Each structure stands twice: as C-alpha cells, then as structure tokens.
Amino acid sequence: MTETNKETIDEELSRIKEEMKEIKELLKDKRDNINDEDNFDDSEGTSRNFKFDFGTTFDDIDIDVDSLDVTINQYLASVMSGIKNNFAVNMRQFSRDFSRFGKDATREADRIKREAERVKRDLDREKRRISREFTREQRDIHRTFKNKFKHYKTESVEYRPLEGEELEQFFESSPALASALSDSRRLKLLKSLENGPAYQGELSEKTDLKGGTFKHHMDILLQTNFVYQEQTRGRYLITQLGVEALKLVEILFRRLENETKSEEIAVNVTFDEDEADIDVVEEDEDLSSKGDN
Amino acid sequence: MNIKIDDLILTGKGFMAEEVDWLDDNFKMIANQVEFLQVKEKQTNTPIGWFVNGYMTVMADLTVHTTKGMKGKSIKKELQYTLILDTNLRLKTIIPEDLTDFDIEKPTAILQKILSNNWKKVNLKDSDTDISSLVLLSTASDTMLLQEENQTIWISSEDGIFVLNKKNDKLTMVSKNDGILNINGDQDIQLGNGEIRIDGEVFNPEKIIQNISQSINKAFKSMKFSFD
Numbered sequence: 462m463t464e465t466n467k468e469t470i471d472e473e474l475s476r477i478k479e480e481m482k483e484i485k486e487l488l489k490d491k492r493d494n495i496n497d498e499d500n501f502d503d504s505e506g507t508s509r510n511f512k513f514d515f516g517t518t519f520d521d522i523d524i525d526v527d528s529l530d531v532t533i534n535q536y537l538a539s540v541m542s543g544i545k546n547n548f549a550v551n552m553r554q555f556s557r558d559f560s561r562f563g564k565d566a567t568r569e570a571d572r573i574k575r576e577a578e579r580v581k582r583d584l585d586r587e588k589r590r591i592s593r594e595f596t597r598e599q600r601d602i603h604r605t606f607k608n609k610f611k612h613y614k615t616e617s618v619e620y621r622p623l624e625g626e627e628l629e630q631f632f633e634s635s636p637a638l639a640s641a642l643s644d645s646r647r648l649k650l651l652k653s654l655e656n657g658p659a660y661q662g663e664l665s666e667k668t669d670l671k672g673g674t675f676k677h678h679m680d681i682l683l684q685t686n687f688v689y690q691e692q693t694r695g696r697y698l699i700t701q702l703g704v705e706a707l708k709l710v711e712i713l714f715r716r717l718e719n720e721t722k723s724e725e726i727a728v729n730v731t732f733d734e735d736e737a738d739i740d741v742v743e744e745d746e747d748l749s750s751k752g753d754n
Numbered sequence: 755m756n757i758k759i760d761d762l763i764l765t766g767k768g769f770m771a772e773e774v775d776w777l778d779d780n781f782k783m784i785a786n787q788v789e790f791l792q793v794k795e796k797q798t799n800t801p802i803g804w805f806v807n808g809y810m811t812v813m814a815d816l817t818v819h820t821t822k823g824m825k826g827k828s829i830k831k832e833l834q835y836t837l838i839l840d841t842n843l844r845l846k847t848i849i850p851e852d853l854t855d856f857d858i859e860k861p862t863a864i865l866q867k868i869l870s871n872n873w874k875k876v877n878l879k880d881s882d883t884d885i886s887s888l889v890l891l892s893t894a895s896d897t898m899l900l901q902e903e904n905q906t907i908w909i910s911s912e913d914g915i916f917v918l919n920k921k922n923d924k925l926t927m928v929s930k931n932d933g934i935l936n937i938n939g940d941q942d943i944q945l946g947n948g949e950i951r952i953d954g955e956v957f958n959p960e961k962i963i964q965n966i967s968q969s970i971n972k973a974f975k976s977m978k979f980s981f982d
Contacts, residue, residue, distance in 0.1 A: 657819045691815040692828045693782040701823030 641685040642710050646670055647678050651687060651707045654699035664697065762837075762869060764805060764862050765792040767853035774810075774848050780817075780918065781888075781901045785810040791861055792853060793837065803839040803889075807861045810836055812890065812899060814906055816916040818925040826916065826925045829908055833897070835864050839889040868893050 623631050641647060649668045653659065661679075665671050670678060679697070682688040687703035690696070699707075768791035776783040788808030794801045810833050817826035838845070868891055890899040900907040904921040917926040 689817070689824050691780070691817065692813045692830060693777060693780050693815045698817060698819055698824040701825075704821075704823040 638685055638706070641681050641687060642706055644678065646674075647682055648707070648710065650678060650682060651699060651703055654688060654697055655704065655707065658691075658696040658698045660694075660696055761796045762793050762802065762865070763796050764858040764865060765794050765801065766855055766858050767792045768804075768807075768856045769850050769853055771848065776845065776848055778844070778888075778901065779920065780815040780906055781899075782813040783810060784813070789856060789861075790849070791856055791858060793839075793865070802841065803837065804845070805861055805865050806833075806836040806838060807864075809834055812836075814899065814901075814908055814916075814918075816906060816908060816918045816925060816927075818918070818923050826918070826927060827913075829910075829913060829916070831897070831910075833890070833892040835861075835868065835893045837865060837868050837891040839887075839891070841887055844888050864893065 646668060650664060650670070653664055653667045659667075661675065664679075665675055668675075679688065682703070683690060685702075685706075686700055687706055689698045689700050691698070768789055771785050771788050771790050774783060774785040774788075785806065785808070788806055788810060791805040791807055792801055793803045793805050811830065812833060813828065813830045815826075815828045817824055817828060819825075888899075888901040890901075891897075898907075898909040904919065906916075906918045906920070908916040915927070919925070
C-alpha cells in the first residue's frame with residue numbers, strides 16, 4: 462500500500478466516522494420511538510459492530526471495502542495505546558538523552574577543572590619565574606647602584622646600650638646637652654625656630670631676650686648643635702638634633718602630665734572604697750539595733 | 755648672547771682689591787689684597803668678568819628649614835685663582851671707576867689652564883631676562899658656583915652637587931658626605947638603573963640648571979660616576 466493510498470484511507474475513515482456518528486444518532490432516535498421493533502442488543506454496551514456500504518467501488522485502491530469492519534473503541538484504544546507507547550518511548554529517549562547530557566556535563570566539568578588546575582600550575586610557575594627574575598633584577602639594580610655610588614657613605618643610627626669608653630663620654634658630655642634644655646628661655650628660642658629660620662631681631666622680639674642675655678643663651682644652643690647659624694646672612698636655624706631635643710622634652714612633659722593625672726585617679730578610687738566600707742558598717746549597726754529592739 | 759668659555763682673554767686692565775666683603779643673600783666673597791683682572795670676550799671685545807689673581811674665600815649657605823630640622827650645609831672654600839663671570843655687572847659695587855694696567859703674562863697662563871681644564875665645554879647663556887648671574891670657576895678641582903637671584907648651585911668633586919632653589923625654599927643635594935640625595939626630605943626618591951627619580955619623575959639636572967648642564971655632566975664624570 463502506497464503512501465497516497467494510506468492518506469486516502471485515512472480521509473475515508475474520517476468521513477466514515479462522521480457518518481457513523483450520524484447513524485448512531487438516527488438509531489438512537491429510532492430505538493426510543495419504536496421499542497418493539499428494536500433489533501439492537503443493549504447488552505453489548507459500547508461495543509457495536511457496523512457494516513457500511515460506501516456505495517462506490519475503490520478500484521483505484523487495493524482494499525476490500527466490504528470486509529472493512531471497524532471497531533471504534535478498539536481503534537481509539539489503539540490510538541491511545543500508540544500515544545502512550547510513543548510517550549513512553551519519548552520519555553525513555555529523553556531519559557537516556559538527559560542521562561547522556563548529565564554524563565557529558567560531568568565530563569566537561571572535569572575537563573574544565575583539569576584545565577583550570579593546569580592554568581593555575583602554569584600561573585604559579587610563571588609567578589615563581591617572574592619572582593626569581595625580579596629578585597635577580599633587584600639584585601642587579603642594587604649592585605649597579607652600589608657600584609655607582611660606592612664613593613658615598615650612608616650613615617644609619619643604631620640603638621645599642623652604651624658601654625665602656627662611650628659610656629664614659631656619655632657621662633661627660635650629656636650633662637651639657639641636658640643643661641642646654643634646662644632653661645625656659647632656651648626652650649622658647651628652640652620653639653621659636655621650630656617654624657623656620659630667623660634673624661636675631663625676630664627672635665629677640667618673640668622671646669624678650671636681648672643683647673648679652675640673648676647671646677649667652679644662643680651660644681649654649683649653638684655649642685650643643687641644637688641651633689645652626691648661617692655663615693653669610695647670620696640667620697639662625699634649628700638643627701635636626703635641636704628638633705629631636707625639643708621633642709624629647711615635650712614627650713617627657715606629656716608623660717609626666719599623664720602620670721600625675723593617673724595618680725589623681727588612683728587616689729579617687731581608694732576614697733570610694735573607704736566610703737563603701739563605711740556604708741557596710743552602718744547597715745550592720747542598723748541590723749544589730751533592730752535585733753536589739 | 756652665548757659666552758664661549760674658551761674665547762675669553764684678559765684685557766690687561768684691573769684693580770687691586772684691598773678688602774672685599776661682598777654679600778648677596780646666601781653667598782659671600784671675601785678677598786684681601788688681591789688683583790681683580792678684567793676678562794673680556796675675544797670676538798666681541800665685551801668685558802665679561804674678572805680673574806682673581808690670588809686667594810679668595812667664598813661662602814654659601816646651602817641650607818633649608820624643614821619640619822625635621824635644618825637640611826643641607828654651609829660651604830666655605832678658599833680658592834687660589836678664580837674666574838668670575840659677571841654677565842650683568844653684579845659686582846659693580848666693588849669695582850672702581852678707573853682701572854689700571856697689570857702685567858698679565860702669568861695670569862693669562864693660569865686663566866687658560868682654568869678654561870682648558872674642566873670647563874671648556876661650558877656654554878653660558880646670557881639670557882634675555884634680567885636675571886643676574888655670577889659664575890665662579892676655579893683651578894680648584896672641578897669647582898663651580900653659580901649664584902643667581904633665585905638659585906645657588908655648587909658643583910664640587912669634593913662636596914658633591916647642591917642646588918638651592920630659594921624661590922621655593924628647596925634644596926637638592928648629591929652630597930658626598932651626607933648621603934646620596936636629599937631634597938628637603940619630603941620627596942619620594944628612588945635610585946637605580948642609572949637614574950634618579952623624584953616623585954616618579956626622572957630627575958634631570960638640565961631642567962634645573964639649564965645653562966650649565968654640560969658642566970654638571972662634566973662634574974659627575976670627574977666624580978668617577980656617571981648617569982649614562
């Protein structure tokens with residue numbers, strides 16, 4: 462049977478279905494109207510057989526029309542079954558596809574993971590290489606720099622405990638340094654120079670030190686290198702040592718001030734504790750007096 | 755007008771400086787009983803400066819104030835023979851009206867020695883501006899001093915290089931004794947690869963002292979290191 466024939470048959474079957482529906486309606490009406498002459502057997506339920514006369518010949522198709530016997534319910538059942546089967550087949554296929562997709566996705570994720578690990582390893586390797594090269598470069602720069610400036614000295618001050626000859630020198634010369642800071646007028650001079658260089662006149666005005674007094678105190682500061690005097694213009698500048706000395710005195714002052722405050726707080730705390738003791742005693746007395754009563 | 759340093763000669767005129775105490779801001783010259791011989795440009799026949807035939811003391815306060823205290827140093831040096839290029843007649847206060855004749859045979863030889871020594875390639879530009887500059891060159895090894903209104907530059911193989919920018923109160927030092935480079939202690943200074951970078955920018959001495967850039971290079975070379 463060719464495809465064309467099949468389509469034709471399907472069309473005919475559809476048409477037949479429609480006709481069957483009409484016939485069924487007619488038969489139902491007839492049964493309702495003429496009960497005695499009814500040839501139907503209701504006991505057969507919904508399963509009914511019909512014979513059809515198409516009133517024509519199907520010479521062009523290879524089918525025996527007379528023998529065509531269609532059971533509607535069987536047909537519909539077979540259709541439903543087909544759909545069901547199709548659905549089941551599709552679901553199985555989908556399930557298989559989904560499973561395959563899942564496996565593929567897992568495999569792809571593993572591949573990406575491996576690739577990421579490889580990239581990470583490469584990056585780490587590159588990082589180590591760059592680090593090594595950078596260190597080498599730094600070393601070269603340092604060496605170049607060292608060679609270029611080998612004629613120059615850089616001084617670094619390192620704190621270490623004084624001992625031996627240095628300690629003796631400390632005892633000998635440090636009192637002069639401390640002494641230079643032991644006068645409020647000299648501290649005023651240093652503080653005035655903290656903001657910038659100044660001529661004698663400007664400093665005298667700021668500190669009220671004039672003539673011989675100014676010279677006396679300034680000489681002490683110059684001798685201890687806390688202050689420097691220009692050779693040309695004669696301006697006075699505070700040196701790095703002078704700034705540090707001034708800071709040192711300021712730090713000591715602040716520390717002393719804070720410690721004094723701390724002692725005051727400690728005294729207040731003790732006073733509060735005494736008060737508390739007195740309160741307790743008073744309560745006891747109250748209780749004992751009540752007991753007596 | 756450009757001054758060709760090897761085109762300078764003595765005029766044969768001069769004066770005896772009895773007591774010179776010349777001060778200009780942070781720069782001071784002290785000379786007693788020394789001959790000041792006039793120097794001119796050979797081609798233009800223009801007086802350009804003086805040759806000090808004897809000892810002279812120069813002082814320069816290359817110091818600035820910072821929050822950490824004073825930075826820099828004062829320089830005091832005695833120079834035996836000195837060529838002073840005074841393009842804008844800053845020294846006119848110490849120069850008498852009448853100049854007398856001097857024997858210049860020996861001084862000429864010394865002057866030529868100075869000119870051919872380290873400063874042969876110096877190209878001094880007498881700029882169109884009114885900035886007066888005073889340049890001191892000496893037989894003392896690689897010593898040069900430029901004193902202008904807003905800056906003082908001292909180049910010496912013994913001390914290093916100091917540039918004091920008085921306008922901004924900034925000091926640049928390439929000092930031999932006090933460290934490599936110090937500019938008021940505020941800038942971020944990086945050294946390496948033959949460069950000095952200040953706040954990320956390559957330090958170019960020519961920018962600061964354009965008219966004596968070659969002299970600086972020369973001084974660097976004589977100080978046995980270079981930035982090439």
